[in-house]
Amino acid sequence: MQNGAMRCCPELTGMVHTEWRLDMVAGSVRGGASLADLAVTWFITKTSVEQKILGYETIIGIETHVQLSTLTKAFCSCPYPYGSQPNTTVCPVCMGHPGTLPVLNSKVIEFAVKLGLALNYGLSMTSKFDRKQYFYQDLPKGYQISQFDIPIAIKGFIDLDLPVEFGGGHRRFGITRVHMEDDAGKLIHSETGSYSQVMDLNRTGVPLLEIVSKPDMRSGLEAAEYAAEIERLVRYLGISIGNMQEGSLRCDVNIFVRPVGQSNFGTKVEIKNMNSFSAMNKAIDYEISRQVLLHSQG
Numbered sequence: 270m271q272n273g274a275m276r277c278c279p280e281l282t283g284m285v286h287t288e289w290r291l292d293m294v295a296g297s298v299r300g301g302a303s304l305a306d307l308a309v310t311w312f313i314t315k316t317s318v319e320q321k322i323l324g325y326e327t328i329i330g331i332e333t334h335v336q337l338s339t340l341t342k343a344f345c346s347c348p349y350p351y352g353s354q355p356n357t358t359v360c361p362v363c364m365g366h367p368g369t370l371p372v373l374n375s376k377v378i379e380f381a382v383k384l385g386l387a388l389n390y391g392l393s394m395t396s397k398f399d400r401k402q403y404f405y406q407d408l409p410k411g412y413q414i415s416q417f418d419i420p421i422a423i424k425g426f427i428d429l430d431l432p433v434e435f436g437g438g439h440r441r442f443g444i445t446r447v448h449m450e451d452d453a454g455k456l457i458h459s460e461t462g463s464y465s466q467v468m469d470l471n472r473t474g475v476p477l478l479e480i481v482s483k484p485d486m487r488s489g490l491e492a493a494e495y496a497a498e499i500e501r502l503v504r505y506l507g508i509s510i511g512n513m514q515e516g517s518l519r520c521d522v523n524i525f526v527r528p529v530g531q532s533n534f535g536t537k538v539e540i541k542n543m544n545s546f547s548a549m550n551k552a553i554d555y556e557i558s559r560q561v562l563l564h565s566q567g
């Protein structure tokens with residue numbers, strides 16, 4: 270962003286942000302509990318999560334990135350055929366070379382408006398882009414073109430019915446905002462487990478819509494059903510392939526658990542880039558059990 274501020278879910282601001290990745294934990298975690306303890310706890314609780322977390326309240330918010338199925342990228346005329354050879358669909362604009370001028374693809378606006386209307390949003394009649402400055406290998410520009418204070422759409426909601434086999438029931442999940450941005454490239458890691466990498470910039474400049482939910486979900490099931498509804502919606506609207514395995518639909522889940530009656534927010538944990546609904550459901554329920562265990566240990 271031009272002001273250098275990192276954006277996060279406005280409903281969750283004020284929390285201390287901690288990122289905890291399942292694949293990076295080794296040995297032990299905070300609170301002195303070993304992984305074996307946590308695994309045992311998880312297996313006990315996965316069949317009776319609600320019973321285990323009695324006395325605790327879980328708050329879940331989701332940020333969803335939807336990759337748009339436009340013929341060309343957001344600010345240049347490069348196509349983005351998924352699976353093409355690395356660095357074959359790039360140009361000076363999407364690589365951010367000095368002196369280049371990004372020109373917005375009007376289809377990005379059209380798709381954003383479609384999604385905004387489908388999510389019962391208030392559309393912004395005036396909007397703008399901002400620079401989100403950060404340095405990483407997959408971002409040759411040194412900034413992402415995104416939206417900060419005036420997103421394309423705000424204050425929507427999504428209605429859905431939970432599966433009958435899981436108890437059913439109607440839910441309405443609030444959505445804080447939808448904003449437009451362009452994607453970064455990606456690092457390709459070798460399958461041998463070595464640290465060698467290939468930089469693929471084909472994805473730089475591909476248009477995204479980021480949907481930021483309110484922290485309205487209370488279980489892994491609700492979060493997975495919310496994400497599945499987003500998938501159905503973007504496919505129905507024809508604005509995205511909506512394929513989690515290929516990365517055209519990506520979810521970052523923020524979770525924290527607090528004792529019932531506690532009003533202030535605590536430390537949240539973010540699980541990034543979930544690539545299936547079942548994995549999301551399991552990862553969230555595991556994380557709920559893990560935080561309950563840590564709370565119970567003081």
Ligand SMILES: [Zn+2]
Pocket residue numbers: 342345346347358359360361362363364474
């Ligand atoms: Zn380009």
